[in-house]
Amino acid sequence: MPTELGRFEAIVLPHLDAAYTLARYLTGSEADAQDVVQDAYLRALRYFGGFRGAEPGDGRAWLLAIVRNTAFTSRRRQRAEANAAEFDEQLHSDSVADEHPEAALLATTARESLHQVLDHLPLEFREVIILRELDGLSYKEIGEVTGVPVGTVMSRLSRARRRLQRALVAEQKGG
Amino acid sequence: MTHGEMQLQVDTYVDGELAPEDARELEAHLQECGECAELRHSRIALGAAIRREVPVLQAPRALRLAVREAIRSAGESRQPPRSLHPLGWRPALLAASLALVALGGWRLGLQRAADGALRDQVLASHVRSLMPGHLTDVVSSDQHTVKPWFNGKLDFSPPVYDFAGWGYPLLGGRLDYLDGRPVAALVYGRRQHFINVFLWPGRGGTAGERTTITRQGYHLLRWTTPDYQYWVASDLGMAELTEFARLLRQDDSVTARPLP
Numbered sequence: 001m002p003t004e005l006g007r008f009e010a011i012v013l014p015h016l017d018a019a020y021t022l023a024r025y026l027t028g029s030e031a032d033a034q035d036v037v038q039d040a041y042l043r044a045l046r047y048f049g050g051f052r053g054a055e056p057g058d059g060r061a062w063l064l065a066i067v068r069n070t071a072f073t074s075r076r077r078q079r080a081e082a083n084a085a086e087f088d089e090q091l092h093s094d095s096v097a098d099e100h101p102e103a104a105l106l107a108t109t110a111r112e113s114l115h116q117v118l119d120h121l122p123l124e125f126r127e128v129i130i131l132r133e134l135d136g137l138s139y140k141e142i143g144e145v146t147g148v149p150v151g152t153v154m155s156r157l158s159r160a161r162r163r164l165q166r167a168l169v170a171e172q173k174g175g
Numbered sequence: 176m177t178h179g180e181m182q183l184q185v186d187t188y189v190d191g192e193l194a195p196e197d198a199r200e201l202e203a204h205l206q207e208c209g210e211c212a213e214l215r216h217s218r219i220a221l222g223a224a225i226r227r228e229v230p231v232l233q234a235p236r237a238l239r240l241a242v243r244e245a246i247r248s249a250g251e252s253r254q255p256p257r258s259l260h261p262l263g264w265r266p267a268l269l270a271a272s273l274a275l276v277a278l279g280g281w282r283l284g285l286q287r288a289a290d291g292a293l294r295d296q297v298l299a300s301h302v303r304s305l306m307p308g309h310l311t312d313v314v315s316s317d318q319h320t321v322k323p324w325f326n327g328k329l330d331f332s333p334p335v336y337d338f339a340g341w342g343y344p345l346l347g348g349r350l351d352y353l354d355g356r357p358v359a360a361l362v363y364g365r366r367q368h369f370i371n372v373f374l375w376p377g378r379g380g381t382a383g384e385r386t387t388i389t390r391q392g393y394h395l396l397r398w399t400t401p402d403y404q405y406w407v408a409s410d411l412g413m414a415e416l417t418e419f420a421r422l423l424r425q426d427d428s429v430t431a432r433p434l435p
Contacts, residue, residue, distance in 0.1 A: 005246060005249060005250045008246065009246065013242070013243075013246065016234045016238075016239060016242060017231060017232065017233055017234050018231065019234070020232055020233070020234035020235075020238060021231050021232045024232055025229070030235070034235065034237070034238045034241075037234065037238055037242070038238065038241050038242060038245070041242045041245055041246075042245055045245065045246065045249050113228065114224055114225065114228045114229065115228050115229055118225075118229055129225065130229075132190065133222055133225045133226055133229075134225075134226065134229065134231050138192065139187075139190070139192050154183055154186065154187060154192075155183065157186060157190075158182060158183050158186045161186060161218065161221060162182075164221055164225065165217060165218070165221050168217075168220070168221055168224050169217075
């Protein structure tokens with residue numbers, strides 16, 4: 001007879017690496033990522049009673065949502081302290097660059113690696129790339145994790161990929 | 176359809192999220208439109224490049240231990256009679272204990288289940304320590320460097336000896352976590368083999384006999400002294416490992432005392 005914690009161990013614990021990976025790429029710091037994941041697991045333990053999943057695969061998106069929210073909360077706290085601007089879908093959209101890829105290429109100062117470009121993407125773009133490419137979540141799951149409609153997931157993914165694609169092309173040309 | 180919409184469709188198609196009828200339509204379009212076919216190709220290459228350059232990371236050991244500890248303490252607070260269910264939240268072990276209860280070996284059964292769990296922990300810890308970068312926290316062949324390194328990290332001061340003279344040089348030490356508590360792990364070498372010695376203060380009592388276990392190609396030795404519980408794990412041959420254990424027991428019996 002599986003106990004509640006046995007179920008937690010089987011369903012949520014196996015996603016520790018995925019949780020750490022997401023936190024690491026969202027926070028950009030190993031120390032912050034560890035804090036976020038530890039905090040997220042404590043929250044997950046608290047909320048687990050209300051979670052209905054039974055298979056190990058079920059816990060992935062559920063845990064990643066908690067990790068993501070924990071990372072955003074700690075970031076908001078840090079940003080409030082730094083008094084920085086909030087994310088703005090319009091402000092951060094790359095409409096000019098989209099229309100003129102060459103201009104964007106020139107605007108990119110040094111040749112950035114794919115990794116660097118990803119690090120510099122707004123969080124809302126970065127997270128969909130990680131959740132899709134590294135965690136293999138479906139659009140629906142990504143929508144649940146990030147709290148936006150599937151249509152927004154699609155457009156953010158597409159925009160993020162356009163930027164990354166330019167970096168990749170530049171990498172391949174420049175070597 | 177605008178170019179932007181088409182681009183979105185290609186992304187959705189590559190992600191396998193396009194509805195079947197739309198996918199068929201797009202596939203027909205890809206046959207004719209070189210630009211979209213090129214886009215599809217470059218998106219596939221991009222996905223591969225991302226997974227190559229932005230790898231899935233492995234959670235650091237310290238984090239892994241901290242998370243496990245959080246789960247463990249949550250289990251304790253939910254299950255007060257800890258002495259009866261030391262690992263009650265592990266379903267398989269609980270089932271095993273219950274089966275043994277049914278056989279009548281009640282106390283013995285719980286003890287065995289706990290021993291089995293500990294043995295698995297020791298083995299897992301040994302295997303994990305062999306992964307790159309996990310073997311030692313303090314690298315030194317000097318027992319007078321390794322022993323003080325544990326100060327402030329453990330609530331006891333583990334006896335540390337070097338057996339380089341016998342061909343078992345001390346390589347370093349590491350903090351580990353076994354049986355629900357931080358323990359000292361001492362690492363020794365023998366040719367290309369590594370030996371992990373785990374020790375922590377025992378529950379008192381008399382010196383216990385040494386027992387040997389072989390699992391997955393590794394040998395495990397365990398014994399208790401009046402002061403400490405010892406577990407030794409290695410892929411070294413049993414004869415050499417037994418000799419090593421004898422050296423360790425000899426020296427420990429002479430000098431070791433835990434902190435009061």
